[in-house]
Amino acid sequence: CDPDLTEEETAVLTSRLSRQQQHQQQSSLLSGCEKCCQKDNCPVTRVRSAQAVCRQCFLAYCTHQFRAGFGKSQLIRAGERVLVGFSGGNGACALLRLVKQGLAESTHRKLRFTPVFVYIDFATVFNDNGDGPLSGRRAAVLEQFDAHLPVEFERHCLTAAELLPGLSEALAAMTDGTGYRELLHRSVHRCLALASRQFNCSRVLTGETASRLAELTLRSVAQGRLSADSGAFSAIAAGGVCQVRPLRQLTSAETALLSWLAADGLMPVCPRPADPDSPLLNDGQGGGSIPGVIASFLGGLQQSFPATVYNILRTGEKLQSDSVAAGSSSSDSAAAAATPCPACGLSMQQQPSGDDGGNVRSNCNALRALRLSENLARSGDSPEPSTAAAGLWAKEGGRYCYSCSVLLNGCSKRAVLEECLIDADGAD
C-alpha cells in the first residue's frame, strides 16, 4: 500500500497482483512440480525459468547445469588429472557432491577425469596453532574427506604458509581492507596453482558460483579492469594455470539449497578463510572494503532483481579476455601482442602516454586524469600545471598492470608481497 499512489494506480497494481497470485496458485502445492508435472511432488523452489520444481527436479537441474559447462567447453579430456579446490564452503560442498556423482560408475556418460582434492590450510598464516577456528575448520574438512570421498580419490591438505612463505607478513603489512581482501583472494588461487603444479594437474576446479563470479566482476571493475576473465567459465591465470568454474550457472542460494536437499550429511563448514579479528575486515568502521561493500550490495539487489547476477555474467561473455595466454591461442592479435603482467597474467592495461599526437583514447583516460590530480605541482601563479610533476608526461614504464600496482603500493613491505604474487617458475 503506497500512500502516494492514486486510486486508479492502486486498482491497476491490485489487478496485477491478483494475476500473479493466480499464477502462483497454478503452481502451488496442490498443482505439484511444473517440471515433471507430478501433482504428488511438492515444489521446493523456483529456478531460472521461474518454474516451480520439486526436490528431484531441482537436483537434476543442478546436475544438468554442472555437466553442461563441461560439455560445451570440451575443456577436460578423459584421464586428465584435475585439481579440485575444496574450502569447506557452500560452493565447494556442491562441487564435491557433483564431481563425485559425475564420476560414479553408475552415472550415464560419467565424467572421466581424475580428481585430486586439495584443501589449503590458512591456520598458521593467522597464527592459529590448534585452538582457533581455522584449525577446527581443517579438522572438519579432513573428516568430510574421509566421510564423503571414495577411497580411490586423492586428497591432500596443504599449508598456505609453506606454499607462500611471506604471506603472513604481507597480510600484516597491507594498509587498507580492500588490499587485504584482494591479497587473500589472490593467495588462495596462487596456492591452488602451485598445488596443481605439484600434483601434475592440468586444470583447477573451484566452487565459485554465479553470485561469487558476479561479485568478482564488480570488484574487478572497481579496481580498474573489466574483462571476460572474472566471470568466465574458464580463465587462464598467471603461470598458465587454467581455472574452471563449473558452478557458474548456479547462484549461492541454489548451492546452499542443494546442500540441504541432498541430505547426504555434507554441509558447509565455514564461509571463507579470514582472520575474523582483523580490523581491516570490520566493514562497519572507516568506510569498509570494496569486496565487503560489493558483497552486501549484490546480495541485497539480487533479492529485488533476481536477474542481476546473470545480467553481469552475460555482459562479461561479450567481452574479450585480457589473458595474454588465452589471446595467443586465439585470433585476438591485440592480446597476443600484449605484455602479460607478471602478477596476474593479464594484459598490461593501457598506460597514459604524453601528448605525442597519438589517438585520443591514449591521451585522455581516467588513469591519466587520476595521475594528473595526484601529481599536480604549481609553479607560482602559472595557470598551467608544472610539466615536471613526477614525470607525468614521460611514458609510464611500470612492470605491473595498474590493478596490481595499486595492490603493491598498498603494502608497506612491497618486496615480500612481490614474492607472494610473482610466479617465478611459471610457464608463460
Add this chain to the structure above:
Amino acid sequence: RQPQRRCRFCEKKPQLRRPKTGHAVCRDCFFWAFEAETHDTIVSSRMFSPGERVAIGASGGKDSTVLAYLLKTLNERHNYGLDLRLLAIDEGIAGYRDDSLDALRRTEVSLGLPLTIFTYRDLYGWTMDEVVRAAGRRSNCTFCGVFRRQALDRGAGHLKADKLATGHNADDVAETVVMNLLRGDAARLSRCADGVTHTGGGLPARCKPLKYAYEKEIVLYAYFKRLDYFATECLYAPAAYRGHARALVKDLERARPAALLHIIQAAEQIRFRTDARMPELDTCRLCGYVSSQPVCKACVLLDGLNSGNPRLAVGKSSACSAKQQQQRMLTDAGRNRAQCCGSAGARRGCSGSACAAAADS
C-alpha cells in the same frame, strides 16, 4: 589523518581537503587545480575546435552552473574561441523545474551567456506532471530521460550548435557504468564512458568536460565561488533504478576515493568480442532521430501516452508488445503520409498530424 599546516601548493593555511586526492589545499589553489584539470580534460580529448558554437545543457543545478562558469572562464583564459550558449529544458515539474529555471535566468545575467528554453509541452505536448498522472510513479524516469535526451539534441540543433556540453561528472559516469553492467546493457556500456559521443543523424556531438570531476568537488567549487544554483532532487527521482547504482558508488568512494575513476577506467578500456552482437544505430522512421529500432523510444512512449496506454512500452512485458506497437505505428504513419502529403511528396517524419496541424494553422 594528520592535520596539514600548509596548503599542498603554497604557503597558505589549508581550507579544505580534496575528496579526490585527500590533499589539503587553500581555496585559491583548489580553484586553480580544479580548473587546470578541467582544461586538461578538454585539451587532451580535443573536445572543442576554435570557432565552434557550444550549447551548454543547463538545468540550474550545481553541475551545469559550474560547467557554464568553467567553460566561460577557460574560454577567455585559454582562448578556446568558442561561442557559448545556455540551453535548458523545462519538463514541466511544478515545484521543481520552475525554481531551477529562475536560478538559471540569474546565471544567464551573471555570466552574460544567452539562454534558450525548450519545454516538453512544445516538443511533445505533455508535461512530466501530466505524464506521471497518466503513467504512474513507476518508470516515470524512463519517460523523462528519453524525452530530455532528445529535447537537448533537438534544442542544440535548433541553436545550430556544433557541440552539446553536459555537466555529467565522474559520479554520474561511474553510476552509469555500474547501472549498465547490472542491467546487462552492453551497447550502452560500450559508449557511456566516452568523453565525446558522436550521436550521428546530423545531431551535435555530446561532450562531458566535467567527466573526471568528483561531485563533491563540484559542490565545493560552487560553494566557494558563491555560484547561484538550485539544489533539490527531482520529486519523482527516489524510485529510479539508478539509485541502487548511486548507493554502491557512494559506498565504493567511501572505501577508496579513487574507485570512481577506476570504474571509469574499466569502462574506457573495455574491449568487446568481435562476434558479440550489438544493436546498430540507425534513424527513426517516424521522426528521424537516431535509434537502434525502426521507431525510436520517444515516439513509442509518446504513442502510448496519446493512445491512453502509457505503460505499453515500459516494464517487463514490453518486448513483444513493443514490436507490435512499432509495427502498428509504422503502418499508421504510412497510411497518414499517403493521405497527408501524398506518396510523391511524403516528408520524412510526417505522421499526418503535423501536416494536419500546419494546414489548420
